[in-house]
Amino acid sequence: MSEHALLRVDGLTVGFSTEQGPVRVVEDVSFELKAGHTLGLVGESGCGKSVTAQTIMRLLPSPPSRIDAGRILFDGKDLAAATQREMQKIRGDRIGMVFQEPMTSLNPTLRIGEQIAEPLMLHRGQRRAEADEQVIGVLKQVGIGNAERRLLQYPHELSGGLRQRVMIAMAIICKPKLLIADEPTTALDVTIQAQIMELLKALQKELGLAVLLITHDLGMVAEMCETIAVMYAGRIVETGRTVDVFANPHHPYTYGLLTSSPRRARKGERLPSIPGLVPPPGARGQGCSFAARCPNVLERCRIDAPPLIALGKDAAACWNPVP
Amino acid sequence: MTPLLEARGLSKFFPARDGKGLVRAVNDVSLSLAEGETLGIVGESGCGKSTLARMLMRLIEPSGGKVLFHGEDLLSLSRAAMRQKRRDIQIVFQDPYASLDPRMNIAQIIAEPLDIHGIGSTAERAAKVKDLIALVGLDPASATRYPHEFSGGQRQRIGIARAIALEPRLLVLDEPVSALDVSIQSQILNLLDDLKLRLRLSYVFISHDLSVVQHVSDRVAVMYLGRIVEEGPADAVLGEPKHPYTQALISAIPEIDPTRRKTHVLLPGDPPNPEDVPPGCAFNPRCPIAQEICRRDEPPLRSSGASRARCHFVDEA
Numbered sequence: 001m002s003e004h005a006l007l008r009v010d011g012l013t014v015g016f017s018t019e020q021g022p023v024r025v026v027e028d029v030s031f032e033l034k035a036g037h038t039l040g041l042v043g044e045s046g047c048g049k050s051v052t053a054q055t056i057m058r059l060l061p062s063p064p065s066r067i068d069a070g071r072i073l074f075d076g077k078d079l080a081a082a083t084q085r086e087m088q089k090i091r092g093d094r095i096g097m098v099f100q101e102p103m104t105s106l107n108p109t110l111r112i113g114e115q116i117a118e119p120l121m122l123h124r125g126q127r128r129a130e131a132d133e134q135v136i137g138v139l140k141q142v143g144i145g146n147a148e149r150r151l152l153q154y155p156h157e158l159s160g161g162l163r164q165r166v167m168i169a170m171a172i173i174c175k176p177k178l179l180i181a182d183e184p185t186t187a188l189d190v191t192i193q194a195q196i197m198e199l200l201k202a203l204q205k206e207l208g209l210a211v212l213l214i215t216h217d218l219g220m221v222a223e224m225c226e227t228i229a230v231m232y233a234g235r236i237v238e239t240g241r242t243v244d245v246f247a248n249p250h251h252p253y254t255y256g257l258l259t260s261s262p263r264r265a266r267k268g269e270r271l272p273s274i275p276g277l278v279p280p281p282g283a284r285g286q287g288c289s290f291a292a293r294c295p296n297v298l299e300r301c302r303i304d305a306p307p308l309i310a311l312g313k314d315a316a317a318c319w320n321p322v323p
Numbered sequence: 324m325t326p327l328l329e330a331r332g333l334s335k336f337f338p339a340r341d342g343k344g345l346v347r348a349v350n351d352v353s354l355s356l357a358e359g360e361t362l363g364i365v366g367e368s369g370c371g372k373s374t375l376a377r378m379l380m381r382l383i384e385p386s387g388g389k390v391l392f393h394g395e396d397l398l399s400l401s402r403a404a405m406r407q408k409r410r411d412i413q414i415v416f417q418d419p420y421a422s423l424d425p426r427m428n429i430a431q432i433i434a435e436p437l438d439i440h441g442i443g444s445t446a447e448r449a450a451k452v453k454d455l456i457a458l459v460g461l462d463p464a465s466a467t468r469y470p471h472e473f474s475g476g477q478r479q480r481i482g483i484a485r486a487i488a489l490e491p492r493l494l495v496l497d498e499p500v501s502a503l504d505v506s507i508q509s510q511i512l513n514l515l516d517d518l519k520l521r522l523r524l525s526y527v528f529i530s531h532d533l534s535v536v537q538h539v540s541d542r543v544a545v546m547y548l549g550r551i552v553e554e555g556p557a558d559a560v561l562g563e564p565k566h567p568y569t570q571a572l573i574s575a576i577p578e579i580d581p582t583r584r585k586t587h588v589l590l591p592g593d594p595p596n597p598e599d600v601p602p603g604c605a606f607n608p609r610c611p612i613a614q615e616i617c618r619r620d621e622p623p624l625r626s627s628g629a630s631r632a633r634c635h636f637v638d639e640a
Contacts, residue, residue, distance in 0.1 A: 044504035159593040189367035189594070190531060194575035194587045216504065219577030223584050242581045260509035262538035263579050267557075270516065271509035271538070277474050278504075 005032035005073070006177055006210050007056070012070035012080070014048075014055050016281075017063055023282040025051050027234040029070070033227075035177060038204060038211040040221030040242065043231035044257075046278055052231070053182050053214045055080075057097060058087045074178070093123040096171030096209075100183035102163035106155040112166055113151030119174045134173065141206075142169045143199055161192035165199065172203060179204075182214040197223065218257065222246060230254045233279055233289035235305075240314020250316035250323075252296045288319070296320040325394045326355040327525050328379065328493060333388035335374050339598045346597050348374045350549040351388070356493075356542075361519070361526040363540030363557065365533055365572070369597055370546040372529045376495050379527060380412045381405055392493075410440060413486040417498035419478035423470040429456070429481055430466040436488045455484040458521075460514060476507035483514065487522060495527045500535060512539060533572055537561045545569045548597055548605040555630025565632035567610050604635070612636055 014026040026048040033039045043049045054060050056072050058079060072079040074095065079087065091097065099105045107115055116138060117131035132151070139147035142165045155163055164184065171179055181200065185193040201224060204211050213225055221228050221242060229239040230251065238251040249255040256274040258264065265271050276293040279285070287302040288294070294301065298320050308315040335349040349371040356362045366372045377383040379390055381397055390397040392412065400408060413436075416422040423432055430452050437448045456463055459480040470478055479499060486494055496515070500508040512535065518524060530536050536543060540557040545568065553566040564570045574588040590609045595601060601608055607617040616635050624631040627638060 044506060161593055190533070190572055190575045191367065191590045192593065194577075195589055197577070198587060198589060217577070218505075219579045222579050222581040223577045246579070246581050257505055258579065260506055261534070261579055262509070262512065263534040263576070265538060267538055270513050273509035273513055274506040275510070277476065277507075 004034050006035040006075060007212065008032040008071075008073040009052075009056065010071045010073065012052065012055065012072065013068040014051055014060075015066050015068045017066070018282075020282065022066075024068070024284075025065075025234055025281050026055065029231075029234075029236055031229050031236065031239060033178070033210050033212055035210050036208045037227070038213065038225040040213045040215060040225035040228045041231060042215055042218060042221055042228060042257075044216055044278060046233075046280065047231040048234040048281075049214045049231050050182055053180050053212065056212075057091055057095065057180060058082065058084070089123070092119040092170070092176075093174045094176050094178065096174070096176040096179045098164070098167050098171050098179065098181040098184045100186050102160070102167045102187075103155060105167060106163060108155055110154070111151065112153050112155070112158070115155075116166065116169050116173060119170060123174050135169075138169045138173045139165075141172070141203070142166075143195075144169070159192075160188050161195060164188065164192075164196050168196075168199065168203070172207065172209075175207065176209070178210045178212065180212045180214070183216070184213075185220065186216070200224065218246075218261065219263065230257070233284050234281065235289065235317060236308065237290065237318070238314060238316040239308065244313040248312060248314075250311045250314065250321040251290075251318050252294050252320075252322055253290050254316070255322045288317070296322070324357070326391075327358045327360075327393065328354075328356040328527070329389075329391040330354045330375075330379060331389040331391065333375065333378055333390065334386045335371075335378060335383060336386045341598075344598060347549045347600065348597060349378065349385075352546075352549075352551055353388075354544055354551070354554070356525055356527060358492075359519075359523065359525055360541045361528055361539050363536035363543040364527065364529045364546060365531065365536050365543065366546035367531060367594055369548075369594060371549040371597075372546050373497055375546070376414070376497050376527060376529050380409065380414060380495055382414070410489040411492045412495065413489065413491040413493075414495040414497060415479075415482050415486045415499050417501050419475065419482040419502075420470060422482060423478060425470055428467050428469055429461070429473075432470070432481060433484045433488055436485060440489060442489070451488070455488055458487075458518070459484040460510075474507075475503050476510060479503065479511050480514065483511075483518070487518060487524075490522065491524070493525050493527070495529070497529045498531070499528075501530065501532065508535070515539070533561065533576055545572070548595065548600055550605060550633060551624065552606065552634070553630060553632040554624070555628075559629040563628065565627045565630055565637050566606075566634050567612055568606050569632075571611075604633070 010030050012029045015022050015024045041049045067080050113135055116135045120126045120131045136147045144150055144165050185196045225242050228242045228245050229236045232253050238254045249258055259272040274293050288305050291297050291301040300319050306317045306319045308317045331353050333352045337346045339346050364372045378385045433452045433455050434448050461480050500511050528539055543557045543560040544551050544554040547568050553569045571588045571590045592609050603619050604617040604622055607613040622633050622635045624633045625637045
């Protein structure tokens with residue numbers, strides 16, 4: 001493992017206590033992200049990608065969630081062991097966050113200017129009046145024109161795209177080293193998605209941000225991320241450089257995801273599809289969680305969960321990978 | 324040959340919230356669908372595509388225009404006659420959870436249209452329901468289970484089974500796979516493809532996802548602020564788009580190929596509020612090639628190659 005990793009997640013295992021007893025949602029997840037780099041954490045609903053992101057930021061209430069094992073090393077400090085007080089100092093300062101639905105993450109009763117200034121007041125001890133200049137600067141940086149007027153507006157007066165820009169402005173105003181973006185474009189229309197994606201790409205370069213992008217959209221990872229980690233049923237099943245994984249996916253799940261997209265299929269032809277359903281947490285059993293849907297399944301897969309194994313240029317958790 | 328379905332000058336106007344103006348949710352839309360075809364309708368939120376879909380089967384009453392089904396004007400039918408006609412035209416919604424009664428089991432949900440239309444004996448209906456469950460790829464044992472016990476993809480199969488129970492000629496599919504994960508999306512798209520051939524169905528397929536529409540459609544109509552801005556064979560509209568809006572929509576989709584990162588044609592701003600449509604071409608404030616004329620005159624749909632596009636510069640576009 002590299003010493004230069006800004007974020008190193010090591011064996012992270014997260015469970016929830018439910019009425020039916022404890023349930024593992026994230027299992028032995030490890031990855032690292034170097035300063036200024038981009039990592040895409042992809043997977044379908046329920047794969048554990050958002051729980052992973054929220055655990056890194058320690059945003060999940062405990063109980064019911066619990067870190068059962070693992071470390072989250074950010075700049076050398078283990079966030080898994082940090083107190084909420086310590087986390088408050090880090091969130092919004094050295095780690096910025098952007099979520100899918102800006103309307104639920106922005107405070108509807110506060111003017112835009114006040115919300116964006118909040119991190120400066122909290123982390124830099126600035127007074128509201130001092131912050132204005134910087135707030136206007138950051139609004140311009142995220143492509144919001146007419147910044148002086150926008151400062152006085154409320155979230156409901158803005159479109160979805162503008163609200164997402166406000167979220168991004170709040171996330172970067174303290175010049176974080178790491179930006180965690182959880183489905184940042186999913187709730188937006190196609191043409192607005194493209195605007196936000198270009199903005200994130202530009203800011204990443206300009207500010208030298210490390211970006212952890214959580215998404216279900218493989219196209220977005222292809223465009224934005226140098227490395228990719230594919231999650232399935234709580235585990236990372238394949239990881240590597242994005243170009244390598246896309247060119248030669250080894251895990252049958254990654255292969256299935258890439259080929260079943262209508263963007264890649266030929267018109268009128270049947271889409272390759274992955275049969276069956278993702279097993280819910282608590283019903284994943286022993287062995288590989290993908291075994292029941294896997295075209296390459298072996299007897300061993302049903303008994304023994306494979307670890308990540310180096311294969312060609314990337315690594316896949318599979319006993320019988322796609323060559 | 325008479326088209327299966329034709330919309331002529333179809334409009335839906337709502338009073339604006341301020342009580343003064345009119346919201347032209349759908350504005351003078353003409354479309355036609357041949358038997359056995361799939362017509363894709365694409366556009367972003369608020370463009371009027373779902374309102375249009377509902378008007379095609381009179382779930383929303385149009386403010387003007389005609390809907391012809393097998394040449395017969397649906398808007399002239401009495402309520403009772405229209406109810407009969409709905410046997411031929413059924414709809415599948417985006418969110419199967421919201422459209423399935425949580426208190427009914429799967430067999431009851433699928434049987435409901437048969438009950439309402441009084442089709443067959445009790446035993447015949449039960450047999451039919453069993454066939455439908457198998458046809459859409461659900462486990463026969465699921466007949467006595469309830470919607471909440473199913474995943475999104477399975478619920479969409481239930482919605483489809485209910486929609487085809489009356490052996491319709493036309494299915495209106497309103498964002499049928501938008502709420503589903505990629506691996507499930509392809510299962511449902513394949514199912515729809517199978518059913519179309521087996522049951523000789525025709526589809527109106529509404530979606531915001533161009534790649535899905537491209538995959539399933541024979542013809543495509545692109546909507547912007549209540550208007551069709553481009554229409555034609557799917558390969559022409561999506562392969563050689565004529566309207567700058569269609570071009571931008573296509574350009575906005577990221578490639579699933581990290582070696583082919585493209586520069587997106589970025590449209591500035593947001594789609595305007597349908598209550599406050601700009602004069603001239605409604606797209607002009609965001610259009611990269613807008614000229615003076617675009618701010619003044621609304622362009623008509625002009626033929627260009629195999630398609631039609633609503634742009635003053637359609638040949639140069």
